[in-house]
Amino acid sequence: MRTDAHMILTGHEILREYVAHRILIEPFDVDQLNPNSYNFRLGERLSVYRNHPVDPKQQNPVTPFRIPEHGLILRPHRLYLAHTIEVMGSDHYAPTFAARSSVARLGLFINLSASLGDIGFHGQWTLQLFAAQPLRIYSGMRIGQIMWWRPQGEIVLYNGKYQGSTGPCASQSFRDYNNDSEVA
Numbered sequence: 001m002r003t004d005a006h007m008i009l010t011g012h013e014i015l016r017e018y019v020a021h022r023i024l025i026e027p028f029d030v031d032q033l034n035p036n037s038y039n040f041r042l043g044e045r046l047s048v049y050r051n052h053p054v055d056p057k058q059q060n061p062v063t064p065f066r067i068p069e070h071g072l073i074l075r076p077h078r079l080y081l082a083h084t085i086e087v088m089g090s091d092h093y094a095p096t097f098a099a100r101s102s103v104a105r106l107g108l109f110i111n112l113s114a115s116l117g118d119i120g121f122h123g124q125w126t127l128q129l130f131a132a133q134p135l136r137i138y139s140g141m142r143i144g145q146i147m148w149w150r151p152q153g154e155i156v157l158y159n160g161k162y163q164g165s166t167g168p169c170a171s172q173s174f175r176d177y178n179n180d181s182e183v184a
Contacts, residue, residue, distance in 0.1 A: 081168035089122030107132035122155025
């Protein structure tokens with residue numbers, strides 16, 4: 001077994017792999033590097049689901065809007081779909097992301113349960129913002145951090161329904177069903 005398998009990349013290694021074009025982060029700013037992650041920023045566009053309840057077997061319409069320059073106050077217990085400014089991905093490393101601790105301490109979740117990305121995904125990441133209390137957010141704020149992990153085993157690149165995403169991408173779970181299937 002390789003000794004470097006399943007290891008998280010340090011900030012210096014993220015920079016080396018970015019320069020070698022094995023990690024994509026655009027735009028890239030060296031000031032956003034951390035000891036073992038890269039800080040990403042909140043994009044200006046959000047979406048909310050129009051109809052409730054939402055249904056995983058249906059395409060759920062969303063209402064898109066922009067974060068004003070003076071910020072936007074998120075309402076508690078409401079899901080907002082947001083996106084990263086940065087386009088990020090890799091054909092060589094498995095990405096995971098989380099909120100920055102300073103953002104989490106304000107009561108903001110940036111992903112409800114989907115923090116693992118696929119090797120081969122390249123795009124803006126959709127964030128699921130959920131505020132525990134009223135909270136003002138701003139476009140461009142450093143909201144989260146992405147980490148990169150060395151995989152072990154054969155790599156199969158992602159080629160799914162979210163490839164190349166830009167802006168907040170609503171759930172495409174309805175594509176997992178056909179008209180004759182039932183939810184298990």
